[in-house]
Amino acid sequence: QVQLVESGGGLVQPGGSLRLSCAPSGSIFSNKNMAWYRQAPGKQRELVASVSSGGSTNYADSVKGRFTISRDSAENTVYLQMNKLKPEDTAVYYCAASVFGPPTMTYEMPHEYKYWGQGTQVTVSS
Numbered sequence: 001q002v003q004l005v006e007s008g009g010g011l012v013q014p015g016g017s018l019r020l021s022c023a024p025s026g027s028i029f030s031n032k033n034m035a036w037y038r039q040a041p042g043k044q045r046e047l048v049a050s051v052s053s054g055g056s057t058n059y060a061d062s063v064k065g066r067f068t069i070s071r072d073s074a075e076n077t078v079y080l081q082m083n084k085l086k087p088e089d090t091a092v093y094y095c096a097a098s099v100f101g102p103p104t105m106t107y108e109m110p111h112e113y114k115y116w117g118q119g120t121q122v123t124v125s126s
Contacts, residue, residue: 009120022095033101038091054103092119
């Protein structure tokens, strides 16, 4: 059974940075597509960024140029570097993993991801 363990959330001022980490336990994630989703109070869960098993990436328009998703096969970890944070980035952030993933195609739909983390809170406020 794959479990996704997220870390790195917290409270940060507008314009600040945070780095989220997601480490799948019980599985090697090199053949899986990975993603970060977020859900703000009263809103639907939305895709933030996704990365294919081969490293191709895709971002929501609202985070392009500010967020970077990356994967480290040696550490079996996927990261979300978040810079220039805004109050509207406040949400619970979830890591997601597919069962398998093609090397050059990212997955964008929640149903394409089988495994989900518990979520980590990110609050951007002064």
